[in-house]
Amino acid sequence: MTRYGLLIDYEFCTGCHTCEMACKQENDFGVGKTGIKVNEIGPMQTGPDKWALDYVPVPTDLCDLCSKRVSEGKKPSCVMHCQAGVMKYAPVNELVKFMELKAKTVIFAPR
Amino acid sequence: MRKTDTHPGEWRWEEDGVTITRTIAWSGPGCHSQCGLLVYSKDNRVLKVEGDPATPYSEGRLCLRCLALPKVVHHPDRLTRPLKRVGQRGEGKWEQITWDEAYGLIIEKTRKIQAQYGPESIAVMMGTGRNIWHIGAKLAYTGFGTPNVCMLFSGLSCYAPRLRVMPITQGFFCVADCSQMFPDRFDNPAWKVPECVLVWGNNPLVSNPDSFMGWWLVECMKRGSKLIVVDPRRTWLATKAETWLQIRPGTDAALALAMINVIIEEGLYDKEFVEKWTFGFDKLRERARQYTPDKVEKITWIPKEKIIEAARFYANSKPAAIQWGVGFEQANSGISSILALQALWGITGNLDVPGGNIINKPTTFREIPPPLWGRQELSSELKKKRIGGKEYPLVPMAQPDILIDAMLTGKPYPIKMAWIQSSNPIACMGADSKKTLQALEAMDFVVVADLFMTPTAMAAADLILPVSSALERDAIRAECYETAWWGPIRTVNKVVQVGECKSDEEIILELGKRLNPEGFPWKNVEEMLDFLLQATGKSFKELREQGAPRYFPFEYRKYEKGLLRADGKPGFETENGKFLLSVPYFEKIGLDGLPYFDEPPESPFSTPELAKEYPLVLTTGARHWGLFSSEQRQIPELREIHPNPITEIHPETAEKYGIKDGDWIWIENMRGKCKQIAKVTASIDKRVVHAQHGWWFPEKPGPAPSLFGVFESNINLLVPYGQQGPSGYCAPYRCGICRIRKVQEE
Ligand code: SF4
Ligand code: SF4
Numbered sequence: 001m002t003r004y005g006l007l008i009d010y011e012f013c014t015g016c017h018t019c020e021m022a023c024k025q026e027n028d029f030g031v032g033k034t035g036i037k038v039n040e041i042g043p044m045q046t047g048p049d050k051w052a053l054d055y056v057p058v059p060t061d062l063c064d065l066c067s068k069r070v071s072e073g074k075k076p077s078c079v080m081h082c083q084a085g086v087m088k089y090a091p092v093n094e095l096v097k098f099m100e101l102k103a104k105t106v107i108f109a110p111r
Numbered sequence: 112m113r114k115t116d117t118h119p120g121e122w123r124w125e126e127d128g129v130t131i132t133r134t135i136a137w138s139g140p141g142c143h144s145q146c147g148l149l150v151y152s153k154d155n156r157v158l159k160v161e162g163d164p165a166t167p168y169s170e171g172r173l174c175l176r177c178l179a180l181p182k183v184v185h186h187p188d189r190l191t192r193p194l195k196r197v198g199q200r201g202e203g204k205w206e207q208i209t210w211d212e213a214y215g216l217i218i219e220k221t222r223k224i225q226a227q228y229g230p231e232s233i234a235v236m237m238g239t240g241r242n243i244w245h246i247g248a249k250l251a252y253t254g255f256g257t258p259n260v261c262m263l264f265s266g267l268s269c270y271a272p273r274l275r276v277m278p279i280t281q282g283f284f285c286v287a288d289c290s291q292m293f294p295d296r297f298d299n300p301a302w303k304v305p306e307c308v309l310v311w312g313n314n315p316l317v318s319n320p321d322s323f324m325g326w327w328l329v330e331c332m333k334r335g336s337k338l339i340v341v342d343p344r345r346t347w348l349a350t351k352a353e354t355w356l357q358i359r360p361g362t363d364a365a366l367a368l369a370m371i372n373v374i375i376e377e378g379l380y381d382k383e384f385v386e387k388w389t390f391g392f393d394k395l396r397e398r399a400r401q402y403t404p405d406k407v408e409k410i411t412w413i414p415k416e417k418i419i420e421a422a423r424f425y426a427n428s429k430p431a432a433i434q435w436g437v438g439f440e441q442a443n444s445g446i447s448s449i450l451a452l453q454a455l456w457g458i459t460g461n462l463d464v465p466g467g468n469i470i471n472k473p474t475t476f477r478e479i480p481p482p483l484w485g486r487q488e489l490s491s492e493l494k495k496k497r498i499g500g501k502e503y504p505l506v507p508m509a510q511p512d513i514l515i516d517a518m519l520t521g522k523p524y525p526i527k528m529a530w531i532q533s534s535n536p537i538a539c540m541g542a543d544s545k546k547t548l549q550a551l552e553a554m555d556f557v558v559v560a561d562l563f564m565t566p567t568a569m570a571a572a573d574l575i576l577p578v579s580s581a582l583e584r585d586a587i588r589a590e591c592y593e594t595a596w597w598g599p600i601r602t603v604n605k606v607v608q609v610g611e612c613k614s615d616e617e618i619i620l621e622l623g624k625r626l627n628p629e630g631f632p633w634k635n636v637e638e639m640l641d642f643l644l645q646a647t648g649k650s651f652k653e654l655r656e657q658g659a660p661r662y663f664p665f666e667y668r669k670y671e672k673g674l675l676r677a678d679g680k681p682g683f684e685t686e687n688g689k690f691l692l693s694v695p696y697f698e699k700i701g702l703d704g705l706p707y708f709d710e711p712p713e714s715p716f717s718t719p720e721l722a723k724e725y726p727l728v729l730t731t732g733a734r735h736w737g738l739f740s741s742e743q744r745q746i747p748e749l750r751e752i753h754p755n756p757i758t759e760i761h762p763e764t765a766e767k768y769g770i771k772d773g774d775w776i777w778i779e780n781m782r783g784k785c786k787q788i789a790k791v792t793a794s795i796d797k798r799v800v801h802a803q804h805g806w807w808f809p810e811k812p813g814p815a816p817s818l819f820g821v822f823e824s825n826i827n828l829l830v831p832y833g834q835q836g837p838s839g840y841c842a843p844y845r846c847g848i849c850r851i852r853k854v855q856e857e
């Protein structure tokens with residue numbers, strides 16, 4: 001079986017929480033549960049006049065990669081609605097090709 | 112292929128027994144944007160909301176607030192019937208009545224107040240981000256016959272100043288060009304990626320302000336745009352910027368003037384454009400000379416090297432765009448900041464060029480309908496009576512600081528009735544929140560129309576009208592802000608009915624017909640919308656049938672082509688045909704025609720004695736991801752992200768006051784105090800704190816004195832009325848002073 005994953009270009013993830021809400025709506029998770037959670041890293045001084053502030057969403061055990069939507073030919077809800085357009089859903093081996101070209105990326109294969 | 116991709120030419124279809132409606136969230140809850148929605152519904156229930164891939168404005172993306180819309184629409188706390196107060200004001204005792212009874216009560220009170228005090232004693236107040244502005248004005252002017260319509264908002268300090276100034280100085284509104292005028296967006300060959308975007312006074316990723324989507328900027332960054340960010344807080348954008356200018360709140364005009372100074376004195380301006388198309392360059396040059404980087408470093412707390420670097424980088428980038436926001440308008444020098452920022456794109460020739468600041472004038476018509484619809488129907492005698500009209504000729508609405516005093520003192524004449532639609536001024540927008548409430552309490556009759564029971568409705572209303580959300584109404588997104596809050600003209604399409612709620616359009620038309628039948632000749636809302644759409648050549652139904660929005664052709668460099676002026680000549684639709692760097696009309700009405708800097712009325716420099724007691728600069732009002740102004744506090748999924756109000760404090764400052772991250776703290780000054788949770792972060796200057804705005808707690812008791820805890824964490828308790836700039840616009844919401852201390856267990 002081909003393994004699918006989520007690639008996140010965290011150079012441009014703005015931490016907007018849209019992926020969390022998209023997932024909650026799709027799965028009716030309500031408060032306290034989510035298939036993906038945004039993490040804030042920083043602000044941290046990395047040079048004399050340079051600061052880093054990054055956001056990286058991480059899928060949880062509740063993420064099923066939107067299997068129902070995907071079987072209907074739709075994108076996962078988080079990928080579709082992502083405000084900054086930084087999420088991709090594809091087979092992991094295809095995502096790796098993108099990762100070779102682009103720094104500050106991460107691939108999650110939740111299942 | 113996504114199923115939803117297959118219906119761009121439809122506005123409604125069925126899939127597996129579920130109805131899908133194409134619409135936009137315009138509006139309630141509020142938002143300035145117009146992302147495309149596909150709403151899934153069945154049996155009068157909204158099942159879910161998804162992005163509409165066929166809307167180029169949003170390309171299928173949605174922010175968390177629209178994704179939470181079903182929770183808003185079907186929330187158990189929605190107002191669903193008109194409510195008449197039966198106990199004392201604020202007691203929370205209501206009786207459900209019918210719409211006919213509600214209209215009857217309004218007519219009875221209106222007639223009585225009109226007869227006794229004149230129609231001008233009725234004030235109509237509205238909020239922002241709702242589709243109410245054109246029809247609210249119509250209700251005031253044509254319905255009640257009063258000249259007094261406004262936002263209850265010191266200095267009308269949000270976008271209204273820019274919307275007033277831009278038509279005077281350049282004829283039309285202007286916006287940073289992120290390809291939004293083209294349906295094929297970033298791929299359009301006529302568009303250019305801005306080499307530099309100067310982001311000033313807003314964090315567009317969070318606020319999506321004035322119908323500009325923050326993510327458009329991220330798409331530009333992916334394509335190579337570099338940023339200059341002017342913001343007191345080190346935001347995500349600030350960390351990505353080439354240059355971040357950490358400005359002392361309220362000093363934007365000085366910074367902009369220093370940048371103009373550097374650009375002119377170093378010869379970095381566009382000489383040809385300046386000569387051919389602008390007016391007042393020499394005067395501006397002379398004024399800007401007073402603002403040397405040395406001097407402005409002391410005013411703004413920004414190192415002069417950075418000011419010079421930013422000025423050079425902006426001027427040398429071709430094209431360069433400015434994405435501006437409300438931050439600099441919420442300062443007494445706001446009008447000057449507007450003039451100076453416009454001058455930046457004016458002297459560098461970045462006006463109406465691809466990737467610059469573009470003039471979004473529609474090709475075939477001006478605004479739909481004209482701003483302040485119905486004003487021309489007022490008698491000249493009533494027009495003259497507008498509150499603040501004598502003091503502030505630049506302000507076309509009632510001037511709110513003077514209105515507040517009139518409500519409390521009866522001078523220059525009594526104000527007796529308040530009509531508040533889609534606004535919650537004691538929680539947000541209104542300055543000095545307790546004074547705002549006192550002014551409302553002084554009214555003989557107060558009507559509040561909204562989606563939920565707000566603190567304002569609970570505290571002051573005699574009658575509450577339940578308003579439909581965006582998914583419960585037929586409307587248009589065209590309006591007077593078609594060019595100001597740009598987006599393609601389209602319809603808002605009703606999906607479900609909740610209780611007996613009515614849209615703002617329905618309420619105003621039905622009431623208007625009762626107040627003044629000739630002034631509201633339309634049988635129903637659809638007929639009224641058809642009337643408004645006349646200039647487009649399309650009816651409401653025809654526009655709706657188009658499905659996905661259609662775009663009009665867009666042209667750059669319209670001033671060269673004679674596409675801006677009514678007479679078809681090249682140039683600008685201004686008093687002398689030029690882009691105004693200095694404004695003769697301002698001089699005529701007793702204002703400075705050039706930008707200048709005025710110190711905030713309360714600051715370490717203007718009130719050094721007070722500042723000993725209140726040593727920190729207080730800035731407020733940055734937006735929340737999941738909350739618009741005072742809204743959405745009752746949506747659990749959004750409160751999970753924003754459980755409590757936050758004040759940002761620098762680690763050294765926190766240590767000095769014995770405050771730890773997560774502590775509840777008091778923020779206080781001469782006017783009042785409120786408590787918020789400390790977030791200790793190096794992202795803010797040691798001398799500045801930033802406190803969130805709009806906070807109340809629907810989970811707390813409603814009846815007075817609690818009023819849903821609206822006076823516990825409300826930062827506007829510390830914000831003054833009466834310190835607006837000399838034009839009547841722009842008040843110091845974002846540049847006050849305060850002290851902080853830990854909340855002790857009592
Ligand atoms: S792929 Fe689907 S289930 Fe997984 S995080 Fe995204 S929205 Fe949630
Ligand atoms: S929706 Fe996209 S940009 Fe927003 S937090 Fe999630 S991954 Fe980041």
Ligand code: SF4
Binds near residue numbers: 142177
């Ligand atoms: S910005 Fe967010 S709330 Fe506003 S219309 Fe777009 S998705 Fe909806």
